[in-house]
Amino acid sequence: MPLDHAQPQTIFLKDYEAPAFAVESIALCFDLREKGTRVLSTMTVVRQSENMPNLVLDGDPQMDLLSIKLDGTPLPAGRISRAGEQLTIKDMPASGVLEIEVEIEPQNNARLEGLYKSGGNFCTQCEAQGFRNITFFPDRPDVMTRFTVRIEADKAAYPVLLSNGNRIEQGDLGAGRHFAVWEDPFKKPAYLFALVAGDLGVLSDQFTTRSGRTVALHIYAKARDLPKCQHAMDSLKRAMRWDEEVYGLEYDLDIYNIVAVSDFNMGAMENKSLNIFNTKYVLADPQIATDTDFDNVEGVIAHEYFHNWTGNRVTCRDWFQLSLKEGLTVFRDQEYSADQASRSIKRIHDVKTLRAFQFPEDAGPLAHPIRPDSYIEINNFYTVTVYNKGAEVIRMMHRLLGVEGFRRGMDLYFQRHDGQAVTCDDFVAAMEDANGADLGQFRLWYAQAGTPELTIEDHWEESTGRYELHIKQSVPQTPGQTEKAPMHMPFLLGLIGPNGQEMDAELVAGEGTRHDAGWLLHIRQSDNRYQFSGLGSRPIPSLLRGFSAPVTIKASLNRADKLFLTAHDSDPFARWEACQDVMIETLLDLVKAVDAGQPLDVGQDLIDACEKILEDAQSDPAFAAELMTLPGEAYIGQMMDVVAVDAIHHARIHLRHVLAHALESHWRRLYREMTDTVFGLSPEQKSRRALKNVALIYLAALGDNETARTHYAQSNNMTDRLAALQVLVNGSDDAARDAAFADFYDRFEMEDLAIDKWFALQALSDKPDTLKTVRTLRNHSAFSLRNPNRLRALVGSFASGNQLRFHAVSGEGYAFLSDIVKHVDQLNPQTAARLVLPLIRHERYDPVRAGLMRKQLQALLNVDGLSKDVYEIVSKSLMTKEIS
Structure with a gap:
């Protein structure tokens, strides 16, 4: 509900206090109706603190409170007070049974938090604080209880009635209505509660655990969509087996349900035994889903399943600990996905995501540690920092402790904390104690915001055969954190000889150990020196292999060194990184030349290196495709003090044009060789499609529109069809x-899901009239401000993905986004807050653009009834200078 933000309430980690009351159990009865739904909750409440006689419950101010009874007796009005989102019951006894009946209106819930209707079905989303929109309850993750849920509804309209746990009873009520009762034997916080009622089809299967138990698996969706659920089902079974084999974690109930809904703020939700998913991460077949979509479905299915242990069985004490479950589970799903196909390609994709989204967040006005210190609206902290940087922090622990050491830490973590709500410190302590390790300095990763910067210089002493690496680290200032301590991080290093082979050496100074992928150095100080002996010639260093720490690097490697690594490095990530560095340096030089009106020179050395990549592309087409994919315009902008919007676009077009013409014969050859007549989803076939479609982009740069037209006409799958449209939308025809x-x-x-792609592609076009097209599509019959997927497809793609046209110097793109945010905020504040993010990095742009962005932010701040979700982001971005 829109709030007055003259004095917004800020919640601080330092103010945490344990709950004064525990809820031993709760029974919920839902009477689902079309005009209004009644919810009766019966809670057994037990006092935990003698100093807190009053029971404080959370609840939506708009919720209609019908009655309250304590131990069967109605409470007098004098013992009840209600203010904002809190209901206070005075002088609660040491224990008692509290009955509360409310009426809510799910059919009018556009926020998609709590209980709402989607596609004619009832469903819930309770993380982080949606349960308070259903009934009054201490809505915090450290209040864990056992749920029993009774659902009553019209049988014809809602034949499927689902909740958490096991169904223990069902039957008819007469008058065309029926009921089902579900019992969850595991204690859980309210944010993991789930309910679904609707007319849904089901795809069923089963899984046999390593102990021999049979688990019934069900995916519920619209009946016509069930054939598109098979990939999700197969992915679920693979994830269940992987978690048993890698972590020894077995599923703990006899049923596992997934429901796909079309209106959802998030990607999916790990509610115990009843996962609710955005259809985007369940439905997939070759006609509507790209290869990337198939991979995303597999990854998200795995992510939510892995939460059963890392999030459900062990959950967060408070929302500041969100990365406890999300960072850890993202790491787990990344490792699972890496094991299903190409580990190197998966690592490259994960790092590209981190750099495209998390690095800017770390360098902007909303920078925060993976364990924040404060928030106004918790929904704003479901961020790439908490999730993706949090996963990198887990990955560093995994690298420091080794595979076996990390597994020992995980085993101890579950042994100590199963069934508990705990903290990030509890997790690190388990890792320390299981390995006899000291991670005291490493804990700074949880407390300090900002992306550490490493400056690296090297020195070669020919006479002694000694090689020295000098690594300085600094952590930049971020809002509220001006003084930063040095971080402990693993730095994976390789030494490459002039023959392109790994060199043997002895580390004689500095902390580090020999590793199967090179040298694992420990960086702990602001100034770190490492010396190697026994080298017959000067090595070229392969730095930060596998992206062993989430940092930026400024190194003394020259262009020739990087091209050498591009050709010879045995570490795929480092090889890709070296190639990308040369491309970025080339693009930045081109940007300067464009601004200065000078000739544009690419350099024959880069062309020759790219030719060698294409000559060897048959050995790993997907890797060649990654090497030859140019850095995006937004990422190039991150390398600049002031983003040169138009010059970046011009430079990137020019580089593609040069590589297309210089390597035309290779592109045409590869396009032919990588084209398969029969579609398949094997890693090899997906790899070939990836390179074929990169070749298509370069052929389009030659002005070859006919190939794109034919490509579209002959496509038998969405991956190829979409690739053709991506070319045609920017073409001259x-x-x-x-x-x-x-x-x-x-x-x-x-x-x-296919029409979402149709909207997105048009919003991403670099044509001058793109904003006009987007405005027209805003009024298309298939567009709705109420559907988050459609909003992200059209508005999100334009604002976040189209740097050239969104940042047009006229400021029209900013005004368009501001207007959309204002309207969406009245319906769905959580989605509005995510849409506004492209406006907040105004300090990175020239004075004209920056001023226009601030103007729109200020206009939003002045909107009456602005949600606290949008208020927090906009106010912070206007108050805080950009961190450079």
């Missing part, structure tokens, strides 16, 4: 573009 987009819409009009 308007007739071909319009025909393809019209065909696509007619072909997929009934497929929501």
